Amino acid sequence: MTTFVLPGDVIPLPADPVDPSTSQSITFGPGIGASTSKTGSEAISVATKMGPVHNTAKRRKTKDGPTEVNRLWVEVQSKRYVPAPGEDVIGIIVQKHAEGFRVDIGAAQLAQLGQFAFEGASKKTKPRLDNGTVVHARVSLANRDMEPEIECVDPKDGKSNGYGELKGGLMVTCSLQLCRRVLSTRMMGEIMTLWPLNTQITVAPAMNGRIWLNCESGILPVIGLKRILEAIDAGEVDWENMDALQGWVKREGIVLN
Incomplete structure (x- = not known):
């Protein structure tokens, strides 16, 4: 369930699955700031912008083995990227x-x-x-x-x-919301089912409204994926309705291989 917050609202932190009484180690993104107030001995994190709260977990390799990095942010309809450490x-x-x-x-x-x-x-x-x-x-x-x-x-x-x-490939410029959606949902897995199984497309999304695409087998699959992402970003097609997406791809004449 998505939590919608207003500026000044306390951000609910996800609990640690091992010890539910404690919070996980979290990296805060845009829309969240620290408050001078405290609950017990812990500082409170509050929303600085209005919007839904999103949380995504990413496994990263370290010297001590793989570790899970949690990122929490408030999604806002902003056009300019505001840098945040760790992004x-x-x-x-x-x-x-x-x-x-x-x-x-x-x-x-x-x-x-x-x-x-x-x-x-x-x-x-x-x-x-x-x-x-x-x-x-x-x-x-x-x-x-x-x-x-x-x-x-x-x-x-x-x-x-x-x-x-980043050598070769193609960079797609899109909204900040699409980049965060690609990072935190199953979107790319669903979209990639449109291509043959032997097509390997590298997708590198970033938090600043840019996605890098590359395919060793040629440029046509990359151009096709770029067009699909731009259409999703513009609201022309819904990626969750795969039948409608496949029909749209055929009407547009997009080459998938």
């Missing part, structure tokens, strides 16, 4: 300088990407990226009065874990 973003390098790169991540300010913020980067092995290069990164620092900082390495184990330069 995945897809950016475009627009400027190079002595200490790294300036990257467009769709926010009000350009993000800073250090030249050593890559796996195994050193003075001799620092990456050489040109303007226009698309990178997959995570937000490491985000303050209201400073340019955000991003990195292409997982701080937990020092590995890239999928971060870094």
